[in-house]
Amino acid sequence: MEPVTLTTPRLLLDAFTPEDVDAVFEACQDAAVQRWTTIPVPYGREHAESFVLRMAPDGWHHETEFTFAVRGPGGGTPMGAASVHHPRPGYWEVGYWMGAGHRGAGHTAETVSALARWAFTELGCHRLDWRAEVGNTASLGTARRAGFTLEGVQRAALSSNGTLRDCWRASLLPSDLGLPTPVPYLPASPDPAA
Secondary structure, eight states: OOOOOOOSOOOEOOOOOOOGGHHHHHHHHHHHHHHHOOOSOOOOOHHHHIIIIIIHHHHHHHHHHHHHEEEEETTTEEEEEHHHHHHHHHEEEEEEEGGGGTTTTTHHHHHHHHHHHHHHHOOOEEEEEEEEEOOOOHHHHHHHHOOOEEEEEEEEEETTTTTTEEEEEEEEEEGGGGGOOOOOOOOOOOOOOO
């Protein structure tokens, strides 16, 4: 698939370009990005080059990960990155990071909402998953603001720099956003023993 561009009232989501390598390298020096994502630590320029020039374009080409640069409405330097990845029939997972100077303004939740709508309407997704290491309350807050429902903790389900970590898991369904569901959904009945 060729990369697509998504817009929101305040953001432009598009493909990374070679000119973005320096911005990605700089953003990934941030302690919070290094702590809460699965990027290599230390993060060298070669990692930024690999991400921007190979990983992101290959994901689009092979339709296994659709990575977007998050920019202001006029374009320019990326503020962060977001992707839908790890496809299974009807299911995708969302991941994201936002640069330090752009957190706290709702840009990340706006990005995740746009990606979710795109996944549901264009990729045939009927469930979007979110996972983050237990303790990453900022990412959990973003997921909740985007409409995700927290489902629980998965033990040893996230690998970060050679260490397995417990993670929170949440989901978003098309119906959570008022969109039609491509496959009928029959929720479980309440537990009669409860």
